[in-house]
Amino acid sequence: MDYTYGPGRNHLFVPGPVNIPEQVLRAMNRNNEDYRSPAIPALTKILLEDVKKIFKTTSGTPFIIPTTGTGAWESALTNTLSPGDRIVSFIIGQFSLLWVDQQKRLGFNVDVVESEWGHGADLDVLESKLAADTAHTIKAICLVHNETATGVTNNLAAVRKVLDHYQHPALFLVDGVSSICALDFRMDEWGVDVALTGSQKALSLPTGMGIVCASPKAIEASETAKSLRVFFDWKDYLKFYKMGTYWPYTPSIQLLYGLKAALDLIFEEGLDNVIARHNQKGEGSKKNLTQEKRVTSKEHTNRSRLAVEAWGLKNCTQKEEWFSDTVTAVMVPPYIDSSEIVRRAWKRYNLSLGLGLNKVAGKVFRIGHLGNLNDLQLLGCLAGVEMVLKDVGYPVKLGSGVAAACGYLQNNIPMIPSRI
Amino acid sequence: MDYTYGPGRNHLFVPGPVNIPEQVLRAMNRNNEDYRSPAIPALTKILLEDVKKIFKTTSGTPFIIPTTGTGAWESALTNTLSPGDRIVSFIIGQFSLLWVDQQKRLGFNVDVVESEWGHGADLDVLESKLAADTAHTIKAICLVHNETATGVTNNLAAVRKVLDHYQHPALFLVDGVSSICALDFRMDEWGVDVALTGSQKALSLPTGMGIVCASPKAIEASETAKSLRVFFDWKDYLKFYKMGTYWPYTPSIQLLYGLKAALDLIFEEGLDNVIARHNQKGEGSKKNLTQEKRVTSKEHTNRSRLAVEAWGLKNCTQKEEWFSDTVTAVMVPPYIDSSEIVRRAWKRYNLSLGLGLNKVAGKVFRIGHLGNLNDLQLLGCLAGVEMVLKDVGYPVKLGSGVAAACGYLQNNIPMIPSRI
Amino acid sequence: MDYTYGPGRNHLFVPGPVNIPEQVLRAMNRNNEDYRSPAIPALTKILLEDVKKIFKTTSGTPFIIPTTGTGAWESALTNTLSPGDRIVSFIIGQFSLLWVDQQKRLGFNVDVVESEWGHGADLDVLESKLAADTAHTIKAICLVHNETATGVTNNLAAVRKVLDHYQHPALFLVDGVSSICALDFRMDEWGVDVALTGSQKALSLPTGMGIVCASPKAIEASETAKSLRVFFDWKDYLKFYKMGTYWPYTPSIQLLYGLKAALDLIFEEGLDNVIARHNQKGEGSKKNLTQEKRVTSKEHTNRSRLAVEAWGLKNCTQKEEWFSDTVTAVMVPPYIDSSEIVRRAWKRYNLSLGLGLNKVAGKVFRIGHLGNLNDLQLLGCLAGVEMVLKDVGYPVKLGSGVAAACGYLQNNIPMIPSRI
């Protein structure tokens, strides 16, 4: 049943699916149940309230859909838009590219704004488009919060600012797949109309749930949106919400209990502490992050970025303001094939890294560091990366990246609150 | 984490989700993995071959989609048909009704043939429609093999016979959700063009995989079908099949390993023995079922049906030829509310039964007996049903149904082959 | 990994090891931990307090020993007695016989009181021995509360009464292996000096923990007892209890968490309700059992005994006052080999029954009904037993035992409190 056994634990550092905590594995280790018994609606009711917290919304309506991130995208688009609708969408890497591809195939009129890979979304272009669009032909802005392929985090607050400045009514649809529960995300405050994530990302669950949250404005839009949809139709969910049975079709019992366990862990640690842990400012247990600090500046402290510097390599991410706290995309010199790094990491060190995709294939490898993870796990990964780099002929100084990361961490990471 | 604890095991006899064998729970008890490592494609390749066996096809192309049965329906329809296409579809109960609803909402021209609930699909009407359709305006016949709401199994071989008789090129799309891996199903022999099932049914897995299998003719149709689709698009799968990486988006690692374990159990028991076990002819371990026998006649031996008779109640299923081997829909007298039976079974006996749905709400309760289940489990359920019947005022003779079922079983069930 | 696969769940009705609830399996599904970290002592402290509740003691000292029931026996004896000490011990079946065998091999002077198998301990003989023992040469009375081989429950309160009547200082050592957490057991009230059980019995855990509880008098005796002992020596435990680290050698982390889960389930249901569930008076959720009622009389209502009667068979247990609520030992007619029943149950019906042992080998088979179990599980078992009986040539009326048990249960079992 294990096709490629190697001793010890696999070191899973792809940017999803991520490591599942034992608590969640335990919660899912169960037989099926009748989802029409009173037990599952009682659980679902709690889950729907809890899920709103990770989106930081009180007015949103969440949908827990038995699908993947790709399906969650489709749910966001088809419920709020009609064929031919003009949408402004940004390509800054492979995942935003795939979303745009979906948008086109679903029949929307996609106004694509493309940036060089490694850059964030060009909000100046957005501004000029919105300024020009006095007729409000733009029905939606689609933005990937964190582009997993290049390690770039976009500035959602800035998008909202521009929209507000022009009092533009376009819906704001956000892919939060590799951000929600890991990066600072504020649905209500930033006026996001549809936000979505997948269970196998920062929630640290198996794949299988696309979690979509709709603002009241998005729900209103769904009442008139003409895109054909059945499986992804929010109406069916809303009908069953009203009846109190919640599920238009069979949910995964195991994932529901797993989600409860995953959310319980997040709330026990504290969502803002979880976000701080990803950011490695290490202030999590002391004080909450203020919005100002997070949005306006970013200290150059992320431990994996420090390692990249110490190795003498470059990040794919081109500016500090875009650096992602959930994935580090590392550029390799031209004489090295980054795919060989990924292959070798797995074959020799039982280390799973992310490939470079599409435009950066062969040029970039990626370290995912999101979800229920601690620093020693990451340091083991960094040590492994160093050895692989040497294996493939890059003159890395062994221990250098680990030393750089430790230098920061030893000063900054908090005590584990429950153990003090 | 358990909202409604009761001592002992829950007796799960809804017609899905069904009991998961320990072997499958064990296989799924694992961390996430990188689905882009060589391990997952190696596993997937085996799974795709194995899955074809449960459809009894050698020429079909299977798709293992992270979705539910509802999504599998949508996959079958949108990949093979274009908006406005005429399809003949049968309503004989709640699930066929829901599929027709989906067909309409997806923009097809649905020619509905409705039967009284408890009856099978009216194949005479089909025959006359096909006879009249010399212009071949009918693009597809949609049929639910086993209608879970009423315990009715339709005759697929007969449909193929009619299609062949008129040399009609319509696609034959079959919902095998509560049949495949439990009832006799022969994709190639019966010329089924798309067949589909869900993981939480006879495969005895958690919910989360819609398994769809397409004939060469269906694959061909998918190349020109104009229904908008992205998440459910077979093209994306086929592209990744060619590349040997198999997955256009993230699969559930746990369900893949679970599927392997579930199929291994089925093949160890022998698929035909599994089907015979559902049919309770008990000849499974001795000889294979011949098609003739299965298609043309059905002995009146199903153990739960014997119990229903012994209780003096009627089946919802109106003719012996339609009796389902996976679900028994029991009619209650007018003075009893069947929902109260289901409620009480759960509240007093930790027994999960299926509700009557829609037209038969309050009139019918259902016993699911599909998947990895043995007779003593079912006998415990039947004993529970007897007590509930008495609880709600029906004058059942306690033990009567169990006695009737045992009378048959004791004569017919085979020894467990691995223990002889 | 499964040497004898059969479809569906195994029906486990041996009188131990018993079915493990999913909640407990989940709790044990975890990696090892350092047992010297603060987490395990914190857990252990709670466990030691909780364990006292199942013995109904406030003054006792519990020891959770990584061993089986046999080891727990040895712990009880060697810590409280010295070689050559005279003990009065009762043989009424295979397990009491094995304990006596151990007592002899450990060098004690065992004064054996033997009864016919199927009878309880002869307390008249005890009385005369105590009456005669004015010199107090008897150092201990050893009694098995519930003899698993014959389905006989001894009257502990009566023993205490006799001891008190003669003001005899002998220690009262009780094997509660198949009784504690299932039968009414009151360590403090009945003046039991050492009581013991095993994790795989009514606690519904895997094998691996012998749980021994010592009264202050037993602890005092342990300070001077001269039996050689190291692994089983309470002194080592007491030393580590004082230090607050609790474990003289490595405990099973998994069983500790499992024990916590098992106890939580018992306390959630209510220990007295658990006992009532085993007794099937069904009054558990309404009122607590009074001592008077339990000790002085026993209604003839146990569901499996009703089945035995309906089958026209006899219990091995010879008098109603001795009937066990945790195991039913059924006599078969001379022309049937009870071992064949057990073999066939497993080979054909995936049903595990207990063999007849030693003197009753071939004459008795046993149905264990202890631990986390509900009535529909037992009814499935009873239906299976009926079919096996018929298989081996006993003219049972199929359904008769189930009917008898249901007749009682349908009138008496309570609603599941958490679901009302």
Add this chain to the structure above:
Amino acid sequence: MDYTYGPGRNHLFVPGPVNIPEQVLRAMNRNNEDYRSPAIPALTKILLEDVKKIFKTTSGTPFIIPTTGTGAWESALTNTLSPGDRIVSFIIGQFSLLWVDQQKRLGFNVDVVESEWGHGADLDVLESKLAADTAHTIKAICLVHNETATGVTNNLAAVRKVLDHYQHPALFLVDGVSSICALDFRMDEWGVDVALTGSQKALSLPTGMGIVCASPKAIEASETAKSLRVFFDWKDYLKFYKMGTYWPYTPSIQLLYGLKAALDLIFEEGLDNVIARHNQKGEGSKKNLTQEKRVTSKEHTNRSRLAVEAWGLKNCTQKEEWFSDTVTAVMVPPYIDSSEIVRRAWKRYNLSLGLGLNKVAGKVFRIGHLGNLNDLQLLGCLAGVEMVLKDVGYPVKLGSGVAAACGYLQNNIPMIPSRI
């Protein structure tokens, strides 16, 4: 249920209990079974054969006892010796000290040879004792193969050489608790009479099985040995071995299946490769270790020892020939309390290290590196140790130990055979 939650995985580097591989957790995730059914003897038969392989014996008789290492000690002693027997036993650290304590309490005449902690057993003293003992009053030599407290491995082959040289008939009893399945161990070749280990050590299982293996000479000795024993008596096992039912009392079903899975992993990797992995010569997949090489010399290459040197610290182990491949005992400078290192590792870094025990309490902390573990796991641990060292005021150069270990590993560790 988790008293001290911290994000991510616990880094478990105590020298036992050790990390359990997922494959083993899965195998143990199961309900109880009747251990008297044919399935468990069939499994046991395989296990007893397989277990002999890890002892490298063909003539030995293994006993799988539901106990801990302490119980396994008692089993070894009481089955082969009589009260008052003279045994030569070595104290070189806390665990050998505890065994000697047990030997004394069990009534043997223990001739103790004590070495300074950090040194191996003084075989010169052994030689002189044997030379002097022409009357063969010495009945047994008791030796701990690997002293976990000080990271010292004794030379078993040399002991056998001395015994043979003097043709001394003393039994050779070996504690292989932290060696078997990790260090080179050869029961038959080295003439070991009783060898023993515990499940929670290099086998990577939960605690709960003491595995003892007896040579024909030891079995013969057990027939006349006069130590009182019941629970630990081999006779009972041998009796049940003959009957083919194998178990004198209830084994843990879960541990049996877990043991099968653990052994399967070891055999899949290859026992000699497993041993080479612990030794980190990295030649495991290429060629087998020759006895000469292992016994006569030891290259100074163990990765954790390299880290210790790089940190400028000393090993507790005083000579290279004694260095253990399963545990590294690190001396700290006098101004640091090693217990504070262990506490802080757990409280800040979720890292579990071993405390210094008894004579070296406060002076030593220990890194366990045995069982199913890979190098990146260990490197994460080493990075953590570096940060803790800095936390407590030791002027370590961050990254130095990791660099030293990586320098060795990157040159030496093999590819994972199944992934090449």
